[in-house]
Amino acid sequence: MRILVVGAGIIGAALADRLTRAERDGRSGPRDEVTVIEEREPGAGTSGTSYAWINANDPGDPAYHRFRTAAMSAWRDLAAGFGGPAWYRPAGNTTWATTEDAKGRLADRVARLADLGYAAELIGLDRLRELEPHVRAPQDALIAHYPDEGYVQGGSAARALARRARESGAGIITGHRAVRLNTEGDRVTGVRLDDGRDLDAGLTICAAGRHSPALLATAGVPLPLVDPSEPGSAAPCLVATTSTARDVLNGLVHAPGLSARQAEDGGLVLEADDLDAGVDESAAPALVRAVGAELLARARTLVPGLTADVAGVRRCVRPLPVDGYPLTGSQRPGLYTAVTHSGITLGPFLAALICQEIHGHESPALDSYRPDRVPARRR
Incomplete structure (x- = not known):
């Protein structure tokens, strides 16, 4: 055919x-x-x-969750056929919450995912430091780790x-x-x-x-x-990359207000859902630059001592x-x-x-x- x-x-x-x-x-x-x-x-x-996160992290629809976990297994098989390529990174995902409402939601998510047989656990600050030694979280944060998740370039x-x-x-x-x-x-x-x-x-x-x-x-x-050209559309987002910051992160990190991982060229990939408001296809260059600067500021809070600068900000239009x-x-x-x-x-x-x-x-x-x-x- x-x-x-x-x-x-x-x-x-x-x-x-x-x-x-x-x-x-x-x-x-x-x-x-x-x-x-x-x-x-x-x-x-x-x-x-895109941020390119491989996951089945939502327990809300068990059937779709199973569909996505099968997809995660398909990635492992595919990567094995390429001999463990550098573009496939099953490096785990760490996230945390700081407000009481957010802590309750995170604890509930971890419990529901674990009930579905998904690798999900709550960890302490000592374990976070082992996983991500360059990252800092508040002392009172509730921290979760998903070891089977990852990302691709x-x-x-x-x-x-x-x-x-x-x-x-x-x-x-x-x-x-x-x-x-x-x-x-x-x-x-x-x-x-x-x-x-x-x-x-x-x-x-x-x-x-x-x-x-x-x-x-x-x-x-x-x-x-979803039409990406409509004002306020959820389809477009901005993803920033930084200059070289090698080996700063081991896996994915989802902190309140920032998602971060290593980029292929040794920098970082940065994204934040709350900064995507108003970032439609007509967004002014000044807004794009401002979002990039804010993402970098948040990254420097997440990783004290980070000296990288913004290397570029890309508009990613997702098919939603x-x-x-x-x-x-x-x-x-x-x-x-x-x-x-x-x-x-x-x-x-x-x-x-x-x-x-x-x-x-x-x-x-x-x-x-x-x-x-x-x-x-x-x-």
Whole structure:
């Protein structure tokens, strides 16, 4: 089957890698002809700019929690196949609370996660110093540790997956974008590129992240994503990176008012949810700079003696389904959609399930996440 994958973020790259697995494994039988279309380069969009936390840290929906823990296992298996790559960091996550309300919520979360069999524990300051010797938390903080969580360097991970897919026979078209879906009646037959070329396919997989609604709309196909252009939209966020600060953090740290981890180049990656208010696509450069300065100030409180400066502030536009759950499944004959907010966590696991589905074996694990459902709530 000729398959087009539109988008080479972590979802599209993982799909291309999975679809070409038979070639690597030397299995007999018909081979898929896989082509990936990416406007820039693999991992250059949201996957390469996001905080990239791999986790199943929300116990609110036990079924979705199990889905995410399976995805964490898929990452471990994938990384093993690459020989333990530097871009995969299962280094644990430490967080704490300081107010009484926040302490109650954190203690409840840890207890509920532990009841679900998830690795979650409350620790003391001495253990925090062992885990993160450069970090300082208040004496009265309630501290939790999640040893199985981690992160990836999203751009490098997507590039590695796309490169392996290419080595296994996939075509990778970069520097061009799909501007419309081509159709014959109700069937999607491929895409048109921005240079006027038409690419035909038996199946087109839309893995274009935040750009998916615009592409799908060319064939009259809706997708319930939060609009990042609306004032006050939750989709955009700002992520700062610092100059070199090697070996400052071992794993992820989620302190009140700041999330931090090591960057691939030896600096830090910094993010804070409360600073994202008003950071839409029209945000003024002065606001972006101010957010970067505040993130650095918070990092210097978290890590006393930190001398790094802000090296850059990136706007990350997340594909946010209206109800927070993945949008995965067939939407028209010849069209399959794979879009989700938690792409970093879910990418390799979704790729395996989708590969199974498009080869004729429907996956019950995806039944709750079909794109034609009526969104009920935002998570």
